[in-house]
Amino acid sequence: MNKNRMIVLENVTKSYGEKAALQGISFDVENGELCVLIGPSGCGKSTTLKLINRMLEPDGGEILIEGRSVRDFKPELLRRKIGYVIQSIGLFPHMKVSQNIAVVPSLLKWERKRIGERVDYLLELVGLDPAIYRDKYPNELSGGEAQRIGVARALASDPPLLLMDEPFGAVDPLNREILQVEFLKIQRKLKKTVILVTHDLDEAIKLADKIVIMDMGRIVQIGQPENILSKPANSFVRNFVGTDRAIKRLSRFQVADYMNRASSTTIRRLKESNYKEAASRRESRFLWITDEMGILTGWIDFKNFKESDRLEEGITHVDPSNFAVRAEFTLKESLSRMLSQGVRSLPVTDEKNRLIGEINLSTIEKLTELEE
Amino acid sequence: MRRMRYLGWISVSIQIVLFSIIILHMKLWESFLGFIFGREEDIIYPRAPLSILVGEHLFLVIVSTLLALIAGTLLGIYVTRPRGRDFLTIVNDVTAIGQTFPPVAVLALAVPIVGFGAKPTILALFLYSILPILRNTVTGLENIPPDIRESAIGMGFTGLQRLLRVELPIALPVIMAGIRISFVINIGTATIGAVVGAGGLGTPIISGLVRNNPSFVLEGALVSAFLAIIADQFLAQIERAMRAPYERALSS
Ligand SMILES: Nc1ncnc2c1ncn2[C@@H]1O[C@H](COP(=O)(O)OP(=O)(O)OP(=O)(O)O)[C@@H](O)[C@H]1O
Ligand SMILES: [Mg+2]
Numbered sequence: 182m183n184k185n186r187m188i189v190l191e192n193v194t195k196s197y198g199e200k201a202a203l204q205g206i207s208f209d210v211e212n213g214e215l216c217v218l219i220g221p222s223g224c225g226k227s228t229t230l231k232l233i234n235r236m237l238e239p240d241g242g243e244i245l246i247e248g249r250s251v252r253d254f255k256p257e258l259l260r261r262k263i264g265y266v267i268q269s270i271g272l273f274p275h276m277k278v279s280q281n282i283a284v285v286p287s288l289l290k291w292e293r294k295r296i297g298e299r300v301d302y303l304l305e306l307v308g309l310d311p312a313i314y315r316d317k318y319p320n321e322l323s324g325g326e327a328q329r330i331g332v333a334r335a336l337a338s339d340p341p342l343l344l345m346d347e348p349f350g351a352v353d354p355l356n357r358e359i360l361q362v363e364f365l366k367i368q369r370k371l372k373k374t375v376i377l378v379t380h381d382l383d384e385a386i387k388l389a390d391k392i393v394i395m396d397m398g399r400i401v402q403i404g405q406p407e408n409i410l411s412k413p414a415n416s417f418v419r420n421f422v423g424t425d426r427a428i429k430r431l432s433r434f435q436v437a438d439y440m441n442r443a444s445s446t447t448i449r450r451l452k453e454s455n456y457k458e459a460a461s462r463r464e465s466r467f468l469w470i471t472d473e474m475g476i477l478t479g480w481i482d483f484k485n486f487k488e489s490d491r492l493e494e495g496i497t498h499v500d501p502s503n504f505a506v507r508a509e510f511t512l513k514e515s516l517s518r519m520l521s522q523g524v525r526s527l528p529v530t531d532e533k534n535r536l537i538g539e540i541n542l543s544t545i546e547k548l549t550e551l552e553e
Numbered sequence: 554m555r556r557m558r559y560l561g562w563i564s565v566s567i568q569i570v571l572f573s574i575i576i577l578h579m580k581l582w583e584s585f586l587g588f589i590f591g592r593e594e595d596i597i598y599p600r601a602p603l604s605i606l607v608g609e610h611l612f613l614v615i616v617s618t619l620l621a622l623i624a625g626t627l628l629g630i631y632v633t634r635p636r637g638r639d640f641l642t643i644v645n646d647v648t649a650i651g652q653t654f655p656p657v658a659v660l661a662l663a664v665p666i667v668g669f670g671a672k673p674t675i676l677a678l679f680l681y682s683i684l685p686i687l688r689n690t691v692t693g694l695e696n697i698p699p700d701i702r703e704s705a706i707g708m709g710f711t712g713l714q715r716l717l718r719v720e721l722p723i724a725l726p727v728i729m730a731g732i733r734i735s736f737v738i739n740i741g742t743a744t745i746g747a748v749v750g751a752g753g754l755g756t757p758i759i760s761g762l763v764r765n766n767p768s769f770v771l772e773g774a775l776v777s778a779f780l781a782i783i784a785d786q787f788l789a790q791i792e793r794a795m796r797a798p799y800e801r802a803l804s805s
Contacts, residue, residue: 236703271698271700344707
């Protein structure tokens with residue numbers, strides 16, 4: 182048996198009375214891998230998760246965790262080793278945030294001091310100030326905060342495996358994206374084995390190392406997000422990923438990996454030089470303008486700029502925080518910003534709005550050319 | 554909101570103090586009832602002071618409610634567990650029928666078995682107060698949101714841990730409301746205990762009826778009414794305090 186395989190499902194079946202919910206599914210998840218289960222409502226995603234932590238028992242097949250059948254463990258003890266997050270979170274309303282997070286450690290009889298330290302560490306990990314949040318009750322939290330506590334609670338005993346059933350499903354789209362990015366950061370740091378259920382293909386593409394697409398209790402395709410998008414196994418998957426799958430693929434890519442060097446100058450230097458000098462400094466159509474600190478203030482488009490024009494009149498001034506993209510943005514976000522601004526090139530800035538590069542539409546276009 | 558709760562406790566405390574004063578100073582009663590009925594003899598039930606009667610009365614009510622609390626919650630817990638769920642409807646029906654039984658009839662049936670005095674009265678009150686406690690226990694436990702139950706199971710609580718650490722604490726205010734209802738009803742109903750010699754505030758009432766003396770009746774009835782009002786507020790206050798932690802944010 183391959184040691185790297187944290188979870189193995191072999192031909193697992195499950196029925197609720199007459200209704201067959203899972204008709205023989207097999208897949209495995211490697212150590213440290215983030216596997217996303219996706220598919221239409223009722224296809225058996227939640228059932229699959231509940232079989233893994235024995236909230237349900239399968240009718241047939243085998244489920245192995247680190248090479249051992251889940252049946253070898255007492256259900257309660259098994260569950261304490263598996264983090265579990267559900268869409269509605271299910272925080273205990275009569276317990277403070279700290280007590281909610283401490284649930285599994287106290288079931289495992291950790292020392293009080295160790296629990297307290299762990300709670301503070303986890304609150305910080307999910308981006309909440311322990312001093313403020315420790316003593317709050319769940320009904321004093323926003324949806325996004327509650328969701329973070331749900332994740333912290335699942336991570337409390339540092340389990341190697343996390344099961345997440347639509348963990349970001351209940352928050353609004355903007356907060357969902359923030360939570361996804363934060364969760365990815367946490368995941369890169371902790372390298373847990375994660376099985377995450379979602380309805381949202383964009384979420385799957387953004388987060389997954391591996392996607393398992395399910396339909397009516399069967400697995401339709403397993404693969405890396407790129408492969409699923411570029412080589413849908415059949416018409417079901419093709420319909421499921423939709424016609425804009427080329428664009429969806431872009432959320433796998435970060436600006437940082439595709440940006441080019443940007444040519445820039447300051448206004449002062451621009452005023453001191455003539456057209457020829459300015460033109461020679463550029464590497465593309467655009468010459469970005471920054472202030473003395475390197476903060477982006479505008480640009481000159483050499484396509485509409487003639488030798489006879491006065492330099493200052495050629496400058497388009499912009500608010501960098503609205504116009505530029507950041508290195509950690511995805512190409513999908515960059516593309517939609519380009520389309521909405523009607524430009525073919527965007528400056529890339531750091532958190533202080535200093536210019537660090539540019540991203541071009543032509544680069545993005547090349548990535549979307551997929552073989553059918 | 555916090556202020557309101559604070560005021561609630563103060564108001565209940567004041568009522569308890571006032572109540573103690575009026576039952577400990579029989580002279581107050583004598584002049585009050587004397588004023589109402591316009592005479593000076595045979596105003597106050599002579600055999601026992603109010604403080605003793607109230608004590609006996611509370612004894613009957615507290616013992617029977619405590620017994621009903623133990624039986625009602627245990628039964629309520631049992632019929633909401635997977636093992637006992639089959640009995641849920643039966644238990645509900647039987648206790649509902651139990652409540653339609655007049656307490657006097659329970660007394661009449663119980664006396665030949667357990668004799669006169671406090672015992673048959675406590676038995677009747679006990680049977681009477683199981684229903685509200687049982688019903689509220691079942692409601693409280695059944696109304697635990699399914700996602701809370703699911704996450705508790707998913708975290709690895711055993712059945713008993715889940716009951717003690719999650720389900721009962723969440724259901725507690727609802728159970729407490731059942732206790733309050735039982736207790737308050739029992740204060741009124743306990744007056745019939747006097748018929749079988751259980752003592753309590755029913756004694757002056759019965760004696761007044763027998764001797765055709767409305768002043769005795771009013772003495773017993775007024776005090777038991779006051780007692781019920783105060784007990785109701787006191788227990789409501791406890792109930793509110795139990796809800797407080799997680800309703801804090803909603804109401805502030
Ligand atoms: N307790 C149950 N009793 C009977 N049928 C059930 C039960 N739970 C799930 N099912 C059925 O089994 C099938 C799979 O359910 P499951 O909850 O795993 O779907 P899902 O993929 O998680 O769907 P969703 O995306 O809506 O959450 C569905 O058809 C559902 O109706
Ligand atoms: Mg589901």
